[in-house]
Amino acid sequence: MLVLLAPAPAPAYAHVPTQVSAAPTEVCRITDPAVTEVSGLAVTPTGYLVENDSNPDPAKTRVFTLDKACKVTGSIQYPRTARDPEDLAVDRKGTVWIADIGDNSPLTGGSGTRRSTIALWTMAAGSTQLKIHRLVYPDGVPRDAEALLIDGQGRPVIVTKDPNGEVFRLDTPLPTDNTEGAKLTRVGTFVPQRTGTSNPWGFLGVAWVTGAAVSADGTRAVVRTYADAYEFEVTGGDVAKAITTGRPTVTALPDEPQGEAIAYTADATGLLTVSDQNGPAVILRYASGLKPAPPSSAAPSATHAAAAPPKAPARSATRAPLLLGAFTVVALMLVAAVARRARKR
Template identity: 60%
Template sequence: MSDPQLTEISGLVATADGYAVINDSNVERNREKIFLLDSECRVTRSVSYPSSAFDPEDLAVTKDGTLWVADIGDNTTLTGGSGNRRPSIALWSLAPGANAPVLHRLAYPDGKARDAEALLIDAQGHPVIVTKDPVGEVYTTKEPLPSNNANPASLTRAGTFKPLATGTANPYGILGTGVVTGAAMSPDGKRAVVRTMSDAYEFDVPDGDLVEAITGGATPRITPLPSEPQGEAIAYSRDGTEFLTTSDQPKPTTILRYTPYAPPAPAAPSPAAQAQAPKTVDRSFLDSLSLQDITRIVTGIGVVGLLMIAVGVFAVIRSRRKRRALLLAGAPAAAVTDAQNPGDTSPADDDTDRSIDGSDGDSERRGSAETADPGLKSTSGSTASVKPASDSDTASTGSANGGVADLDGTLEPGGADSGRVRSAAEPEPASSASAVADSVAPAQAKPADDSASPATEASSASAAPASQTAASASQGSASASQASAGAPPQSRGPQGSGRPAKATKATKSTKRPRSGGTGPSGS
């Protein structure tokens, strides 16, 4: 079709003299006409619409030669439309020899706009429309069509046509396999064909029920129409043996011919064929998907992705608000970190303060405090080795060295206050406490039992070894002799040469009476 008028062809039928075609030029609507061609595709006549056609998309012909123009296109903005959807659609009928077509207005039953490009006329003269968007909705009317009507007649939903993802090559890939772009009836009315951009689906209509043939679930015969530029129009040849197709192009285009697919007749199986196992053809999952199914799958994936993004954004915002609230409330950084990481169950730092030798953090911190303040340390530069001593050792050694153990087991060294027993209410002298702590804490294997009773201490004293008792008595006698000779008393702790006293808790209920003078009162 090389005539410059024959561009954007959207509908095609075969006639006794050649062909009839329509175009859908939306840019220049005065170019939208019905063209009659001879067998060589030369224009022999053109018929204009009495009023502007909106979007003619398909052409059908009945047995009496009447041409029916399907002015049913209504592209969305996604498919090149203006976005002004039409409230009604129209059919134009052009009787043989007429100078102008007659208008018949129709509307979908729910009043919503749809884009359609396929029209068939059944044996009773009823129109059947198959939509492009949504895919495959089938509408018809059983009432006689009104002519030049201002109020559109209502269509009835009759069923659904389901194209398949055949994989036939076309410019739009898998989407093109589900886009319905044309339809036709065979000259004898016994077959019908619905096409997509990639394939032709042919149905048998043995009893004249066209809607049932398309929507009833019968298996169609599929003829591939591969690699057409934008295949829209389809028709039967005059003898019904071929499909005729053409593409909607802004330039001259060609009418193509296809032989409809016919399944091979079953042949009598040979003995060798009977012996072989029957072969089955596996169909891909995509073959059973319609364009509407694919659209729903893609939409579902998009919705799930948006929900995941929304949940992630909400979690981030919530975390930041919580952290900001804690900072404004003056919470420490650790609390803010714990609030952001509520699942963190790492052990507290205080539990890791124990030293390798098993002493707890309190002993280490007490030693650090003494080191930081030299006034709390003993004047001795060495630390004596200490072994636990019983109460009897503490009492005898304390008397012998010129010191007195107070109620909490601390021995005051000799000096101006040597021999004085400090009351429980008096504060402990710093030097004495530091000396005892310094000598006891490093070597003490385990702290004294706080629950020890006087009875337990007495038992412990009586269980002391005899050698320790004798040594204590000897040391006491020597200290007494030294005191009577006027020598200064030997103090306990790091300065003395004797064994340091063990620090015990105040469990005794009696005090040792103070003796006169500056020396010890004796054993």
């Protein structure tokens, strides 16, 4: 039985800084046919890391290394089939993190079997081997998620895809090759704004969270929807606190076909995005809405941060926070299911 609930009021930001910037510039195009449906992106000194979230042949779902012209220079295969990898990050120690956290329900084009655990895959700097770490939500209820951030203490932070996305963090040691999932802690919610930015999913697209990133120096974090990028200043490495209680600067990412991946440039002056789609994927660069951070000797060098991977138009968003009732969300998810099923497992 479907129970329709009245929408709960979302917290309002007292002030939302905004920016007006030029249209994005094209950085390069990923034309290799092996790289399909890019949902995660990270920057390295020699180019980029990307991961695809699905492939007709599951064995071809991999992490790819690209040069600065977006040419594939190598790939890393999962030791066992990844279920639905959706985001990618490189932390300050050079460890690569892949968020195998997607879990599309039948409403959004997924299978009828939800996953009991989610997973993170890590690869230490200089290694070519991926290790798996299984996690579980504190109430045991499955959720679909596509956004991963790594905080200043090296803790993974996950934001669920649903409107007013829940924010979870792992506050216990990271287990490796475990069967029972390590329990996450719920630390708050990320609240998108009703920006009205044009995107393929309409007003629901401004609410679905599809990716996230932390700058190389750890002083800023960004969470994106299909329509917009929300940047936050991070204090003391506490990424979860920043994205749940901070005041964002919002940059519109209009009309990206299936905008999911996002990353900071090495100097954090720009935001890089790429759409999850078949065919050539274009990496776009937008200007960051935050002022440049002052130089800090504590920040890792670009060379160190990039050692991990092995070689192988903005608009104002000052409107009220998004309020979506359960009835509206379900109805639009049903409409989206047809399109989503054609491209997702």
